[in-house]
Amino acid sequence: MTDAATGPDQITGATPDNALRTADRAEAGPVLSADGTPLKTSLNRALRREKMRALLLVSPLLIFILVTFIAPIADMLFRSVENRIVADTLPQTVAGLDQSSLEVPGEPTFEDLYFDLFLAAEAKKHTQLGTRLNYESAGVSSLFRSSGRRLDDIGEETQDALEDLDESWGEAGFWYGLMNNADDSDDALLKSERARVKALTAEPTGGDIAFAPSAEIAQILPRTTRAYTAWAVYIALIDDDVVAEEEPWEAVYAALGVDLERDATLEALATYAGPGADQLRAAAEADLPSVDYRAAFVEMDDGWGETEVWNTLRTYSSEYTIGYFLNAIDLQLTPNGIEKRPDRESIYLMLFQRTLVMSLIITISCIILGYPIAWLLANLPMRSANLLMILVLLPFWTSLLVRTSAWKILLQQQGVINDLLVWIGIVSNTGRLVLINNQTGTIIAMTHILLPFMILPLYSVMKTIPVTYVRAAKSLGATDWTAFWRVYFPNSVPGIGAGSILVFILSIGYYITPELVGGTSGVFISNRIAYHISSSLNWGLAAALGTILLAAVLMLYYTYDRMVGIDNVKLGG
Amino acid sequence: MSGLPIYATTGQRVWYYTFRVICGLIFFFLIAPIAVIIPLSFNAEDFFTFTPKMLALDPDGYSLKHYRDFFTNNDWQQALWNSFRIAPMATILSVSFGTLAAIGLSQQHVPFRRVIMAVLISPMIVPLIISAAGMYFFYSRIGLQGTYWGVVLAHAALGIPFVIITVTATLVGFDRSLTRASANLGADPVTTFFRVQMPLILPGVISGGLFAFITSFDEVVVVLFVGSAGQKTLPWQMFTGLREQISPTILAVATILVALSILLLATLEILRRRSERLRGMSPG
The missing domain is CATH 1.10.3720.10 (MetI-like)
Structure with a gap:
């Protein structure tokens, strides 16, 4: 009950727009105001100024409400569809996963999973992903937690074998010399690994890391270079250490093991003459332990060998999902489309x-x-x-x-x-x-x-x-x-x-x-x-x-x- | 309409009195819960019901121990202090931004008036739990969650609709020729605002401020999410008390708050009458 509304047209008297209408109706030539401009222009200007003044008075509050109230509401709306955590935590796995299949994927995807999960476990983010996926499929949380603890073992095997072969594989300086080449560097790789660590840890990763992956070695040993670069970004910017003085973590050794098993690597190594060439050739010829990643994961937890976990990953791998909304109305997203939730979960x-x-x-x-x-x-x-x-x-x-x-x-x-x-x-x-x-x-x-x-x-x-x-x-x-x-x-x-x-x-x-x-x-x-x-x-x-x-x-x-x-x-x- | 006409039939008489009784019962329903807790707060025992001694009006049945507890207990005192630290600050923010905007909105030509109004009123309409959820998510992102200023900003946003509504309502009756007269006599806009407009709309501004104050002072959902232990306010402390172990001290606090709202209601009534007198209406 306030009294009558205050619409602009209810005010009678000398307001600019009433005068404007009068001016419009005038049949004679243009009426001039005191300073010589046509009355219409001058009134229009007055009206505009009045509108601006009103907006100026309202704007501080409008900005205040937009920041303190509307932005939070918008943030909530955004969160109801946002689902970047899967793609942020396991980027390569998601990219390599065949969306149309309903089966447990093959060895290459398990390799991707290993390197993704290793970095996530170092950043302690794998449990968050486990919690997220556990909303959709019970048991995933413990699967991620238990697997995260045992990832080091796989890399350690290759690491020990390499260090037995040549002591220099255990030296930080040797690795740095092998990987670093500021004059001919693979900037795209460095940029993408920076983005990856940033997405994973939500920390700024734009700083200087005193390392640039060599383009030549990135050609020959793609996985190793990527793993080393991700490690370098993490070590330099999250742990605040110096790349050249740290021994890389186990995943880098595991990546080298994978690279050295490919025939293409052996061919490329034949003509390679950069730093560490002898050690690399020796390692390629030596009989390094061959890791079956799929078997290793299934051994850690049987869940990795079952279709349910992989189908949950496939269903929730996109950056935006309607999954939360479906859950909110007792439905769920499954590989076979939208289904009703079991009765005991429908509330x-x-x-x-x-x-x-x-x-x-x-x-x-x-x-x-x-x-x-x-x-x-x-x-x-x-x-x-x-x-x-x-x-x-x-x-x-x-x-x-x-x-x-x-x-x-x-x-x-x-x-x-x-x-x-x-x-x-x-x-x-x-x-x-x-x-x-x-x-x-x-x-x-x-x-x-x-x-x-x-x-x-x-x-x-x-x-x-x-x-x-x-x-x-x-x-x-x-x-x-x-x-x-x-x-x-x-x-x-x-x-x-x-x-x-x-x-x-x-x-x-x-x-x-x-x-x-x-x-x-x-x-x-x-x-x-x-x-x-x-x-x-x-x-x-x-x-x-x-x-x-x-x-x-x-x-x-x-x-x-x-x-x-x-x-x-x-x-x- | 008051009183029965002398020609009323028996049926009309019966209905007339039945209706009064029904209304009496509804008024009783409205006021009794609040009235009951006042005597209960003087209970000498730790019970939530009237003891035989209290019913016999025995002075031994009554005591001030719950009040003593409230004024000596550290948790309650800290909560009270926090409430008085947060609410006035939030009120100042809502009143200063809100009054300015209300003056802007009551100009004759405001582009997008309807949309702006809807946005500014929305904190009052959106369910508190949704505001709280959104603020919790967003304030965590920008590092305001769990801080004094986070709570103050959130409460200021919640109080703004009340300021806008009361101040625009006051401005409806404001005679614009007064500002023109003042400008004509040589006052600049700032002087006109403080010497002519402000004194006239002051009652509206103050009652808007009181609304904003009580909104913040009573608010519990948003502070529960946006605040941390350091911003525990009186309603929050009451909420925890009611949810976990319910202690009779809550009755004492409730009585004090009822006294506060009576005070507030009286102030608002006085302001309303003053404002109507200023605007030349008869006091209602």
């Missing part, structure tokens, strides 16, 4: 339904309780109405937690209400009612909390219904009931609409009261969102649930705005 549709049904019950209770009060307040003389209004406004202004704690205390089995009922004799001492930690508790407490939001809009609409309408109806022969139902009630419907939407919007997003008095059967979707943010840490799902809830609220908000006008909301008094 969200039920929760959404419960939230809607309970909000509806609360709204209806508010209408039933609020309508008589609003009628009374609107029809009593001003003095007594104002006094009674205090009884409505005091709960409205009292802290939400105070009201919730009051209900929590009143509704307990040993609380005041049950004591009273036992004292009157309605219930026996042993048969005390369970009024809290269930749906009854939530409905009672929330009806009480939201009732003022129904009474105030209803009151303001009823205030505007002229008393004479009902009198006229009665004088025309209507009974009390007919006069009310056919004349008064239809006039008060806008108030019911406004109050209902307001109460409904507020109640479907309620968190505190259901959390405290709702137990398990009386909680809403918001409680589940809070649970996923703070306990299960499944932020994507929390964001998807939030997005669905937000969409519902915004739809209602739009209706409310159309119906009442959002700037016509009155607060209190």
Whole structure:
């Protein structure tokens, strides 16, 4: 209830655009203003200046709201579809994975997996990926955790063999000399490995690392160079060590083992004359232990040999996914398309339904309780109405937690209400009612909390219904009931609409009261969102649930705005 | 409409009194929960119900021990202090940005007025849990999560719609010829604002500020997510108390907060009357 709206056209008087219209209507030649410019131009300029001034006054707040409120909401919407973690943690594996297959992939993919997982395990990010995929397929979390611990063993075998062959393989300087070539470097490789480490660790990786992968050696030993470069970026920028002084980690040895088994490497090595050529040729000729990566992974954990893990990886390898939204409506993404979740995991549709049904019950209770009060307040003389209004406004202004704690205390089995009922004799001492930690508790407490939001809009609409309408109806022969139902009630419907939407919007997003008095059967979707943010840490799902809830609220908000006008909301008094 | 006409039938009489009784019961429902906790907070025992001694109005049944606990317990005092550190700062931010924007919005020509208004009011409409989730995600990214300023900014954003609504409502009744007259008499825009416009819209600004203050002071969902242990406010402490071990001290705190809201309600009522008098309306 604020008063009439302030649309620009309701202001009469000398405003620039009224004058503009007058100027338009003028039939004579251009009217000139005092400084000689045509009046129209000068008025246009004034109008523009006025608009700019209004925008300038609003802009600080607009920027403030955009940064502190709209950006967080946008971030949440983004998180509900974002799924970069798989591609960030296992980039090569995902790139090499055959999306159309439903089988366990072949040896090359397992090799990719080894080198991806090794770096991820060093950065301690593999467990995060495990947790993420565990939402989709139970057991993946432990698979990643246990595998992460045993990756070193595979590389160590090759490392020992190489060091037995030639001591220089254990020297940091030798490796650096072999790999580094600042004059002829493979900049694309360095850039892509920097990006990879950045995506993985979320740390800046633009700094100087005093290392440039040699383009020649990158040709001959592609995997080794890539592994060494990734290591170098990690060592220099995340661990703050000097590349030239550190012995590379096991994965680099394993990569060399893989490279030296390829025939192409042997051919290329024949003509190679750069640093370390002799050692490389010797290593190529020697009988290094041959690693079967697939067998090694299956030995670490049987899960790697099963199609389920790989199909989960395939399904969730894209950067954006609708998976969270599907989960939020009890569906799941599988390699065979969208399927329904097993019944024991389906809770969200039920929760959404419960939230809607309970909000509806609360709204209806508010209408039933609020309508008589609003009628009374609107029809009593001003003095007594104002006094009674205090009884409505005091709960409205009292802290939400105070009201919730009051209900929590009143509704307990040993609380005041049950004591009273036992004292009157309605219930026996042993048969005390369970009024809290269930749906009854939530409905009672929330009806009480939201009732003022129904009474105030209803009151303001009823205030505007002229008393004479009902009198006229009665004088025309209507009974009390007919006069009310056919004349008064239809006039008060806008108030019911406004109050209902307001109460409904507020109640479907309620968190505190259901959390405290709702137990398990009386909680809403918001409680589940809070649970996923703070306990299960499944932020994507929390964001998807939030997005669905937000969409519902915004739809209602739009209706409310159309119906009442959002700037016509009155607060209190 | 008050009182029954002398020609009322028996049926009308019965309905008239039944209706009054129904309304009385609803008022009782509205006010009783708040009224009950006040005497309960003086309970000498650690119970949440009336003891026989209290019902007999025996002075021994009453004590101030829960209040003593509130004022001596470190957790509660820290929470109270945090609330008084956060709410005023958030209020200052919302009021200064909000008043400026409300003045801008009440100009005659504002491009995209509807859209801007919808954006500025949205913190009031979006469910708190969604605001809290979004702020938690976003503030963690920019390092504001768990800081004093993170909570203050979040609360300021939540308080802004209330300031906008009350101040624009006050500005509806503002007579624009006053600013023109002032400019005509040689005042620059800043002087006009502080000497002419501000005193007239001050009641609206103050009540907007009170709304913003109480929003921040009562807020628990956002602070639960955006804040850390160092920003534990009074409502947060109450929430934990209610969820875990419920202690009777909560009753004392609740009573103090009820007193605070009565104070606030009275202030708002006085302001409303003053504002209506200034705008030449009869006090309602």
